[in-house]
Amino acid sequence: MATITIYSTEGCPFCAKAKSFLAERGIDFEEIEARPGSNAWKEMKATTGSSSLPQILIGDEPVGGYSDLVDIEATGELNQKLGLAQQGPVSSLYDVVIIGGGPAGLSAAIYAARKILKTLVISKDIGGQVAWTYDVDNYLGFSQVDTADLIAKFEEHVEKYTVDKSIGVGVNSIELTGKIKRITTSDGKSYLARTAIIATGKRPRPLNVPGEKELVGMGVTYCSTCDAPLFADLDVAVAGGGNSALEAVIDLMKVAKNVYMVSLTPLTGDQILQDKVIGSPKVEVFTEYKILRIVGDSAVEGIEIESLKTGEVKRLDVQGIIVEIGLLPNSGMVIDTLETNSIGEIVVDSRCRTGISGVFACGDVTDVPFKQVIVAAGEGAKAALSAHDYIINQR
């Protein structure tokens, strides 16, 4: 078996990555300390033609740095060079891995599959945020459609093509900087791809108050359209003062006993919605009040609120609270790698490129304005076509 030599130095993150990459695979290597300017470093420069660290040699042949090592492993070349049995990594190399199964991700999957790209979709669910609404009235071709039916149609459309899917799993880590992208999922699997499309959407912003996390599902919810009917005949609070909060109150007015609306600011939603809410005898509005805590042992029993003006603390006896205080982009796993704007959305150009080659993003997780199903679907198509262009240009 050919031997591997690594020129490395202390405090070089990619040297450490290359070493643990080989160690994880049980591949022995010889390490040469090559501090810049040292004799070993000069020797490395002469042999490999490169002065950056690490440099990896298989036998006498220079293969490059860490990302080159990942690339040749993905294509099966590493095992070939080492004279090891082929474990078939070539077949598991995807052209595109799409993270997210909302309109952006699914549209990307269709466009990628139609370009005969080997495609994988990884997602916690199918439908994404659309699933939080009852119906959609503004998607081209559908003047009114039940959300569940629309999502089923999206799914059916994807089913027509050869697209691998891993649904119901999260992504634990993602390495985007190399030529081959590596994605590790919550079920312990690892996927390799030439390109990645991030279509992870948004999630509700939490209140971050005591009792909230503990009582999710036991009276605390972030989706009024999903859960409002479950609050029939109960007293319920709604946190927030914008359109989503007002819509939650309106949903609840039909079913709940009493509704308390608690907003940190004066109401900011549309006047027409405010009028509906303020006119209802079931609703009491607390503006410029802060929620201090959610009370309850195994289920919500009440909330404590504090007036920002007077400091007075009140307790409201409620069995549920719907939190509608905005959304956060699901960009946490790429926030160190990709450029994001002040609210954490991934910055993309008009071709859905992120600034890292082979990495694209689309839908609500990006800084593209107007978070709409039709916009997300269009952006998904663009991301897949850009990924296709990128792959063609790499060949």
Add this chain to the structure above:
Amino acid sequence: MAKEFLSQKGVEYTVYDVTKDKTALEEMRKISGGALRVPVISVCNDVMVGFDRDRVELALRCLDQSTEI
């Protein structure tokens, strides 16, 4: 997703639409200790709030030992 999963597993199940059936809604709140979230899945007296594939899979093992659902 939960329904698809159960169908794939070949498990027979009964669906209660708690948005339309108030008795079922009250029953759901009672057996789950006050859950206000769907789905609530009950397998052999094991009540799960939300759909967690691994937990449901584990709970389904009881069906191998008994025929009672």
